[in-house]
Structure formats: structure tokens, C-alpha cells
Amino acid sequence: MDYRFFRDILSFDSTSGTEAAFSAFLAERIGELLGKLCPDNLPSLLRQDVGDGTENLLYSWGSPRIVYCTHMDTVPPFLPPVEKEDRFEGRGSCDAKGQIFAMLTACASLASEGKTDFGLLLLSGEETGSYGAKAFARTDFRAPYLVVGEPTDNRSVSASKGTKAFSLSFRGEAFHSGYPQYGISAVDLFVDFVEKLRAADLPEDPLLGPTTWNIGRLSSDNPQNILSPSLSCRLYFRTTFATDGMIGDLVSSLASDRLAVEALGGDEPRRYLTVDGIPAAPASFGSDAPHLTNFPNRMILGAGSILTAHRPDEFVLKSDLEKAVQQYRYIYEQL
Numbered sequence: 001m002d003y004r005f006f007r008d009i010l011s012f013d014s015t016s017g018t019e020a021a022f023s024a025f026l027a028e029r030i031g032e033l034l035g036k037l038c039p040d041n042l043p044s045l046l047r048q049d050v051g052d053g054t055e056n057l058l059y060s061w062g063s064p065r066i067v068y069c070t071h072m073d074t075v076p077p078f079l080p081p082v083e084k085e086d087r088f089e090g091r092g093s094c095d096a097k098g099q100i101f102a103m104l105t106a107c108a109s110l111a112s113e114g115k116t117d118f119g120l121l122l123l124s125g126e127e128t129g130s131y132g133a134k135a136f137a138r139t140d141f142r143a144p145y146l147v148v149g150e151p152t153d154n155r156s157v158s159a160s161k162g163t164k165a166f167s168l169s170f171r172g173e174a175f176h177s178g179y180p181q182y183g184i185s186a187v188d189l190f191v192d193f194v195e196k197l198r199a200a201d202l203p204e205d206p207l208l209g210p211t212t213w214n215i216g217r218l219s220s221d222n223p224q225n226i227l228s229p230s231l232s233c234r235l236y237f238r239t240t241f242a243t244d245g246m247i248g249d250l251v252s253s254l255a256s257d258r259l260a261v262e263a264l265g266g267d268e269p270r271r272y273l274t275v276d277g278i279p280a281a282p283a284s285f286g287s288d289a290p291h292l293t294n295f296p297n298r299m300i301l302g303a304g305s306i307l308t309a310h311r312p313d314e315f316v317l318k319s320d321l322e323k324a325v326q327q328y329r330y331i332y333e334q335l
Helices: 003-010 019-037 096-112 131-137 186-199 247-253 316-335
Strands: 043-051 052-061 065-071 087-089 120-125 145-148 156-160 162-169 212-217 229-238 261-265 280-283 297-300 313-319
Touching: 003 087, 003 096, 019 043, 019 052, 019 096, 019 156, 043 131, 052 096, 065 096, 065 316, 087 261, 096 120, 096 247, 096 316, 120 131, 162 247, 186 229, 229 247, 229 261, 261 280, 297 316, 313 316
Parallel strands: 065 120, 065 145, 145 297, 156 280
Antiparallel strands: 043 052, 052 120, 087 313, 162 229, 162 261, 212 229
16 A cells, blocks of 8 residues: 555545645646556546535546545644654644645555545534535536445445434523622523533434434633623534434524524434445444435445544545455455
């Protein structure tokens, strides 16, 4: 495996919003690499503009029946790569530049043997709402099978949780904090809301387990000696087959004249294709897979662990990358 190329892509900062330059870099370098490895079986390249200068890249060998797919953007902050004897550390090492590298290596290997009817799809914006995947789903391209690269410890994802997002706005009444009885604190309203969420009796799914939620973009910019007149935040659920249909009703039931709720959408929990010979397990993270509706049969599989993705100690083992390449080749032969 050409780990020099992997070091190069890890050294390129492609945090979400800056991946336009990275896609141009990849288009040039992948073309050079394939020209050396499989000069007699080169793919066509489709560059899809998805707005703001960002693009998707689709490499096609023949008429693809199976497409390997992952994303080019990473979460911030950028962390430069460190190569050790057994691993690569750095941002994107497993999520998801390790997937780019393993999928490209597998495709080059297949192409060098004269094989066709497969593709490699590299998408923008997965970490910020899958806008690249949504744009590609609007194209006329269709293929029976899709393999999405995410860090899964080289296990096929049998099912994954859905998502539901909400914007919350709490309205209080500002007053001197020495006399809280004359005002209404938006922070107190928020705390009461959180306690009600914690007390909600949500059923546990036999396959996907409990429903979880997280709060982000929390803002209440009031002085410390004045009751907060307003607080806003985002509420983000990881839903299961047992709860996906009830989350909207639950959050709406907690709305009031002092709490405005706006549903921001999401996706449903989903079962995914697996193949004999590769271990499978459910997952709790999201991916581009639910949005790529132009592929009826979808898999999720890749090197590295989701437990280090997005963390400052993100890494991928070289042995896991090599195993992923063999698994991608195996899936091609099976499908």
C-alpha cells in the first residue's frame, strides 16, 4: 500500500467548509496514481458542483453495479498526521480519509486486474448535514449496491440509529437577580425542560438499544446579575426503530407560550445489507448512507474505530487499513 499518498491526504486540511481545495487535490493526485497502477483500465471522472465551490467526485469503471463511497470533509480542528510503526494518527485518519485511502487502493487493485463495473464516490459535507450526498441523490445516477466507508472496526453495520433535530427558543423575563420572584429565568425554563426529557419513558429497542439525545449551540447571553430573558439551543436525538415515530410528538408536547420548538428534520433508523464472511453489528452514528437513495442496497463498513473519530487521539491501524482493502475486494466478488 502506498502510505506516502495516505500521508499526503492526511496532511491536507479539509475540515468542513474547506474541502473544495481538497477535492481538486484529490482529482489531480488520484488521476496520477491510477495512471501508474492501472494505465490500461482508467475510469471516467464526473465532478459534480454542489455549491460554494465544493464538489463530489465520481470515478466509474464501466457501468458501476457497486460503488464505494465516503466523504472528504473532516471535523475541526485540523490535526497534522503522525506515522508510527503500526498506525497513523491525525485528523481524518479513520474518519474518513482512511476510508478514502482503503477504497481507492481496493479500486486500483481491481482495475489493475482488468475488472470493471464498479465506482468510487467521494462526497463533500458529510459532517455538516450530508449536503454532498443529498446533491448526488438528485442526479440520474443509479446502481444496485453502495458501500459507505465509516470507521466500524471492519464490521458491517447491520442497522443504525436515525436522527431528529430541533431548534428550541426559551422566553423568560429579565429582572434583577436579587429579586427572582419578579422575573422568569429562561435558564430555569431550560433546566425544567431537560428534567422532563430525562424523565420521559422511552422504550429500549431490542436491536439498537436506548434512544439518546444531546444539546448543542447553547446560548443565553445575559449578565450574571440579571435573570436570563432568552435561551436558545439545538436538541439532537439518536432514534431507534422503537422511538423514531414518537420523538416529534414528545418534543412538541413540551412546547408552551415560553418555549418555541422548530423541527429541523433528520433521518430514520435503517437496516443495512451485510454479506456472509464479514462480521456485523449495529451502530449508533449517522452517515451519508440514508440520504443516498439512488442505491437500493447499502452497506456501511470501514477501518478504524468510531470511539476515536472526532477525538484529538484519532488514529487508524495499518493492519486495519489492509484488512479493509481485502474486505472491499471480497464484497466486489460476492456482489
